[in-house]
Amino acid sequence: MDIPKDRFYTKSHEWALPEGDTVLVGITDYAQDALGDVVYVELPEVGRKVEKGEAVAVVESVKTASDIYAPVAGEVVEVNAALEKTPELINQDPYGEGWIFRLRPLDMGHLDDLLDADGYAEALESEA
Amino acid sequence: MKRTPLYEAHLRHGGRMVEFAGFALPLQYTSIREEHLAVRRGAGLFDVSHMGEFLVQGPEALPFLQWATVNDVAKLRVGRAQYSMLPNPQGGVVDDIYLYRLGEDAYLMVVNAANMAKDLAHLRHLAQGFRVELTDLSQDTALLALQGPKAAALLQGLTEADLASRRKNEVFEARVAGRPARLARTGYTGEDGFELFLAPEDAEPVFEALLEAGATPAGLGARDTLRLEAGFPLYGHELTEETNPLCTPWAWVVKREKDFLGKEAMLAQACRERLVGLVLETGIPREGYRVLSGEREVGRVTSGGFSPLLEKGIALAYVAEDAQEPLSVEIRGKAVRASLSPLPFVPLK
Numbered sequence: 197m198d199i200p201k202d203r204f205y206t207k208s209h210e211w212a213l214p215e216g217d218t219v220l221v222g223i224t225d226y227a228q229d230a231l232g233d234v235v236y237v238e239l240p241e242v243g244r245k246v247e248k249g250e251a252v253a254v255v256e257s258v259k260t261a262s263d264i265y266a267p268v269a270g271e272v273v274e275v276n277a278a279l280e281k282t283p284e285l286i287n288q289d290p291y292g293e294g295w296i297f298r299l300r301p302l303d304m305g306h307l308d309d310l311l312d313a314d315g316y317a318e319a320l321e322s323e324a
Numbered sequence: 325m326k327r328t329p330l331y332e333a334h335l336r337h338g339g340r341m342v343e344f345a346g347f348a349l350p351l352q353y354t355s356i357r358e359e360h361l362a363v364r365r366g367a368g369l370f371d372v373s374h375m376g377e378f379l380v381q382g383p384e385a386l387p388f389l390q391w392a393t394v395n396d397v398a399k400l401r402v403g404r405a406q407y408s409m410l411p412n413p414q415g416g417v418v419d420d421i422y423l424y425r426l427g428e429d430a431y432l433m434v435v436n437a438a439n440m441a442k443d444l445a446h447l448r449h450l451a452q453g454f455r456v457e458l459t460d461l462s463q464d465t466a467l468l469a470l471q472g473p474k475a476a477a478l479l480q481g482l483t484e485a486d487l488a489s490r491r492k493n494e495v496f497e498a499r500v501a502g503r504p505a506r507l508a509r510t511g512y513t514g515e516d517g518f519e520l521f522l523a524p525e526d527a528e529p530v531f532e533a534l535l536e537a538g539a540t541p542a543g544l545g546a547r548d549t550l551r552l553e554a555g556f557p558l559y560g561h562e563l564t565e566e567t568n569p570l571c572t573p574w575a576w577v578v579k580r581e582k583d584f585l586g587k588e589a590m591l592a593q594a595c596r597e598r599l600v601g602l603v604l605e606t607g608i609p610r611e612g613y614r615v616l617s618g619e620r621e622v623g624r625v626t627s628g629g630f631s632p633l634l635e636k637g638i639a640l641a642y643v644a645e646d647a648q649e650p651l652s653v654e655i656r657g658k659a660v661r662a663s664l665s666p667l668p669f670v671p672l673k
Contacts, residue, residue, distance in 0.1 A: 232545070233357040235630045237609050238656070254656065256608045258356040258630045260546055285347070 197320065198225040200291055204267065204307050205316035210312060211291065212267040216299075218274075219307065221267060222295040223255065223286065226320055227252040234286040239275040240297055246270065248306070253296050253320035255286060264296060268306040328512075329466045329524040333531055337541050345426045345437035347374040347543055349402045352427045354625070355483025356545035360632045363513050363550055367472040368542035369534050372519070373527065373638060376440035377465045378447065381391035382456035382616040383431040388554055389431060391448050393423065394569065395592055396579040405493045405510055407577055409569055410435075415590030416565040419443050420557060420574075424495045424508060432521075436559045450585065466527035469516030469551075470534060471542075471632050483507075492516075499531035512547065514672040552638060553631050555601060555667030561611065562599060562640055571595035597623065601665040607644035607655045609639035614654040615647075633649075 199205070203213040209227035228234065233303040238254040246252050251263040252272065275297045279285060286294035301307065311319060325348045334341060337372055338657050339350030352359060362368045389397040395408035402425050410418035419439040420573060424432040435443045444460055451458055459500065485498035485507070490515035495508040503526035511517040511603050522530055535541060548558070557563045564603060568590055569578050580591070602609065604627075623643030631638045639653065639662070652659040 224657075232352060233355050235357075235635075236606075238607070254628070258352070258549060258632070261608065261610060 197229070198291070199313045199317055201313045203291075204310035204312065205319075206265065206267050206310060207319050208265050210264060210267050212299075212307060213295075217304065218300050219268070219270075220295045220297050220298050221252075221264070222317070223264060223290055223292060225290050227262075228287050228290045228294070231255060231260070231262055233258050233281065235282045235303070237279040237283045237286070239277070239279065239294065240272045242272055242275060244272045246272065255283075255296075266299065267310055268299065268301045268302040268303075270299040272297050273300045325337060326374075328371055329527040330371045330373065332529055333528050334371065334541075337535070337542060339541070341507065344544055345374055347437060347588075349374060350541070351520050352543040352545045353435075353541045355550060356543070359540060359542035359546035360549050362540035363472045363515055363542055363546060364633060365473065366592075367470060367474040367517075367539045368513075368546065369531065369539040369549055370469040370471065370528045370542050371467075371527075371531070372469050372547075373466045373524075373539070374437040375462075375467055376435040376437060376443065377457040377461040377467070377521070378433045378435065379430065380395055380445065380447075380456060381427075383452070383568050385429045385431055385453040388451055388454040388456045389423065390582055391445060391584055393421070394578040394584055395423070395452065396582055397423065398582070401491055402427060403495055405495050405508055409563070409577060410446065411584055411586040411590065412446075412565055412590065413478055413568075413586045414504075415568055415586045415588075416566065417559070417563045417569055420563055422510060426495070426506075432461075440561060445592050450570075462652060464504075464524065466522040466524050467512055468520040468522065468527065468531060468534070469512045469513075469514045469517065470539060471513040471522065473539075475515070475517040477637045478534070478539055481537055482533055487518075498555055502529050503530050505530065512554075512556060513550040513563050514668055514670075522595075539581055548627075549629055549632060552627055552629055552640065553633060553669050554672060555640070557640075558627060568593050571597060572599045598645055599626075599640060599642055601667045601669055602639045602641055602651065602653060602662040603634065603665045603669065604637040604639075604653060604660055604662050606637075606638035607653075607660045608640075609653045609655065609662070613639075615641045616652045616654055616659055617643075617647050617650070622651070625653060628653075631669060638665070638669050
């Protein structure tokens with residue numbers, strides 16, 4: 197399973213990539229593989245204020261619907277509109293083109309509470 | 325968890341194993357969508373060895389089955405099969421089944437794995453007073469389903485039987501890849517295809533031979549999306565002990581001109597709900613979601629999902645008899661417009 201070192205992770209399989217004063221959020225390679233063919237993504241409204249751990253988006257595969265949680269508290273400042281037409285980007289490129297939304301965290305320092313790549317790899321192992 | 329004779333083969337082919345009705349079975353090998361489309365466009369191969377098989381034989385097999393099932397068994401000729409249901413005394417459904425007539429007084433009943441023990445107890449109870457013998461062959465039977473427009477051509481390469489002369493719902497014996505098999509031109513996908521009843525030790529060589537010949541292995545995920553697109557019921561969802569089959573699109577299977585268990589109760593009930601097909605422009609309906617007419621809840625989704633062929637969300641739902649369009653399905657608190665659709669959802673041969 198691919199786990200890039202440049203970003204943070206949650207135990208619920210989101211990743212958070214810092215970019216300036218914002219973070220891009222998506223789901224991990226492990227999560228997209230477990231979900232299977234992604235066929236629909238429900239994106240949040242831009243401007244929505246969210247708490248850490250709040251369900252922000254929904255990714256639906258053929259099989260099931262899965263909530264995507266905010267890794268940190270903040271405001272949704274952008275969504276990946278490409279997913280409306282091509283939700284399969286999440287399967288094809290989970291760490292790149294398949295990003296889901298961009299948050300402006302209340303405090304960038306909150307990212308330090310998340311897992312790093314090694315921590316996430318360990319979390320996956322204990323889950324298996 | 326129980327294993328089918330193909331357990332090791334599933335692992336070898338990358339099957340992602342899940343529990344279903346107490347059996348370890350592949351949910352998918354590569355992708356539900358790809359496996360689904362392989363069945364609609366080519367040929368897919370399913371392991372359905374978890375299903376139950378009961379042999380019903382004896383001089384009173386026919387009157388027993390007439391009493392125990394809703395379809396007309398008197399019309400079933402040797403070498404033919406029919407879809408049917410086991411009614412309960414209250415006019416509900418114990419299980420939906422497939423019945424194959426193997427000989428003058430010999431029938432094979434295929435039942436849902438989840439209902440196997442319940443069905444057997446129910447049938448044994450009903451069989452008292454009939455000169456009939458019930459044998460559970462489930463442990464000794466492997467069952468493969470080869471489904472899709474290319475199924476017949478693919479299977480023809482592995483058998484000397486003339487498949488072109490075999491019509492839908494025929495059942496016959498033949499060798500497949502050198503192994504003895506009972507073949508039936510039946511299935512649960514809405515496509516042409518065959519089901520192969522095999523001895524457990526023959527399952528793997530036949531499975532491998534069919535894959536070698538070009539069949540795509542397909543899992544439970546595709547089996548469910550295929551049956552949903554085809555508008556077929558799944559027991560526990562569209563059919564239950566409380567369902568009156570006369571209030572469903574499968575009312576045709578109930579033959580009123582014969583007598584059967586619970587017939588009076590079934591006929592006496594007025595339908596307060598009907599089963600409908602729904603297609604959504606956006607979003608994916610799932611089991612248990614509410615169906616609305618305006619603000620009013622008029623029903624619930626019993627099976628829902630994504631149709632790989634339509635590329636839309638589809639659902640089967642029970643709605644109140646008087647439910648008026650426009651209908652919507654509530655998805656995470658939002659009402660999403662849903663159109664009534666004829667069944668099957670997609671054109672099938």
